[in-house]
Amino acid sequence: MRKTIAGVDIPDGVMARAATEQIRGTESELMFQHALRAFLFGALTGYRENLAFDAELLYVAAMFHNAGLNAKYQRSPHRFEVDGANAARDFLRQYDVADHSIDEVRLAIALHTTPGIPEHLSPLVALLSAGVQMDVRGASHDAFTAQQRNEIVQACPRECGFKKKIIEAYARGMEHRPGTTFGTVNADILDRWDPNYRRLNFCGLVLGSDWPN
Template sequence: MKKTIAGIDIPDGVIAQAATDQIRGAESELMFHHSLRAFLFGALTGYRENLMFDAELLYVAVMFHNAGLNVKYRRSPYRFEVDGANAARDFLQQHVIVDRLIDEVWVAIALHTTPGIPEHMSPLVALVSAGVQMDVRGARRDELAVQQRDEILQAYPRESGFKKKIIEAYALGMEHRPETTFGTVNADVLDRWDPNYRRLNFCGLILGSDWSS
């Protein structure tokens, strides 16, 4: 039986079920519930704004958006968003999804932590970012009805200490690759988490380059 929360149907097709099984087995309950809430917040935003989007692809993209933080990637040299995007691409290729849609999911995951760009792209790219940002930092949460938010939180609660715990999850997934945080919000995470972390500065890189002038 299909599960409906705040008026949104949770996708339950073969691809959605496979994505759920793969991510649920790899992530903590905190991160898994975060993804479910992000999907619901993103879908509600999309319907409220009358955007055309594929709910199942949105679901898959949000399921995989933090996959790059998992232990499997603790020695990866890439940004965690790229690892998650690559994992989603591999998953969707196994399910014979057309390349154009796979590329869109890849971009949505890769850019979900990049402020100011996703909202100007396709609905899928915009809604992955919107859903994640609403759950993590409360961006645009007041645009949703209180009843909708409450129903989502009742179904998939934010556990006690969620704010600090999700920062910890981000940090543990990136502390071995601090250079990948340059120019991103991820630098804020390691700056708070690791007392030995030193930010790269764009102006410093320019002035300290090998060019003579």
């Protein structure tokens, strides 16, 4: 892997290398490259907005943000974001990382699919979400130069058919726990993927509750 991509230095400490090895060994190449791009777009967002952030913690958060989609969690009752956040926590506890920093990484991963909230929290939380959203749905696409985008995609390729493939990866990681998609963009994924999926409706839950009025 190149050490600098689009002006962003790839963290290369012991912890970052271990995160790379663990995720590369457990996720598909498509999801690994997506994680790298999410880090790069997130870091560039931080530079552009003059935010102070720990690049290595952002890198670890990006590496683990989709860890909860792994087949090992196919019996999990939790949102995949929570499983990924917990996996990152367990990983970080092996290193000399402060508890508040571990909590921040967990929060970043847990909220990365919840629009409208991360950007109002700490830089790490905001930047992970920004990086993921840029790579998945092109959020703030024009805020990056064509050179930045091209260099990142050249170094960390988007597979042919990436858009459909990543939707499938999300769907397969959640199809056994459809209830966990309530209130997030994940409901849109299963709504498109599974013809038998019926999304929960908040108003229906309120009106159908056991309260008499």
